[in-house]
Amino acid sequence: MPHSRTGRGPSAGALTYGPAGATRPADEPWPSRNTGLRPYARTVVIGRGEADWQAAADAVLRWGVKRRSGFTVSGRDGAGERVVEGAEYQVTAAFGPCVVREPVRVVAIVDTPDRCGFAYGTLPGHPVSGEEVFIVHRSPDGTVALTIRFLDRCRPARVVAPGVPGAAGRAAGVPATLSAHPAARAGSGREVTRRLCGAGMGLDLAH
Template identity: 30%
Template sequence: MRHNTGFTYAEQGLTERPYPAPMTDRWPAGYRLVLRKAELEVADSQAGFLRLANGLLDWDLHRRAGLYVAPGTPRAAPGVDMASGVGVWRVRYYAPCRVIWAAEAALDDDGAPVRGQRSGFGYGTLPGHPERGEEGFYAELDEAGRLYFRVAAYSRPGNRLVGAVNMVNTRVQQFYTNRYFAAAYRLASGS
């Protein structure tokens, strides 16, 4: 467990799951857990993996899912602060986060991605975020060359107001998680 300052929760770094670490255990108690995985069937899974991995780390997944990420936000790397926003024009609500871990794609000597790896990042909530917790985004290329996108998150309401409308907040999270999966397919397929 990491003890970085500024986060709004204590259980940091639990989304860091290098391949082939299981995604189903070692989650903190008292949080709502989201674990989703989908195989992305694209013409070239290795090229799709690289497109998806770069799209995750460069915030393209978030942008394609309909979230606002400020131009110039650095590539995901430990310690990078970012805030995704929802809203219209200049009227936006921002959810600040800090990247806890990031994994670049591992390549062989020919520049092709190595099979049996996960690339992506995990970020945790900072003050001002409606939730407390962490979310990880993963591009996965298994040993057989199949491409997967995964999301793993543990969260709970960040304050009483969010807790009071938790059903609405949960639906918003589901909405954006669905959009992440659609965006991941578009990234991996190059569309």
């Protein structure tokens, strides 16, 4: 359902890439070619059975992957905790004195009995340019998995290092920028999925 813009302030601007929705949350397999952006995808098994599915499906549509990875997610202009297509958010990551602010817009949602998730795209001011999607899905045998997909290219970072002026402040922000980049986060997939659905679940990588 499209998100109403009634009562919302001005948008942060146009998406910094195209085409929107290219991570295709509703589709499996993923046709990721001919976008001009770097593709990445990873799937991790996070549970089994109805209880695990319900917990994962609810969490993923409420920014669970980001929030439980240590990011703060704030809705812009009245956007709620549960994602709605067209809604805009600011995702914030803090690394010591450095802060990375990531303005984004939800560009696609899938919400079916066996597949839930959403894609968001970058807006001006985001340290990278592209699209990311979080999808939880279950197979006929009850296995529940999380798939993360990226399409991205690097952009100049908007990093704040409080109390450090000028070029020195920008240099201090470099580690935060790298940590915010999808390629740098990829190695933490097992920990992210553990947090998404509960520490008691065993996780297996699905290639």
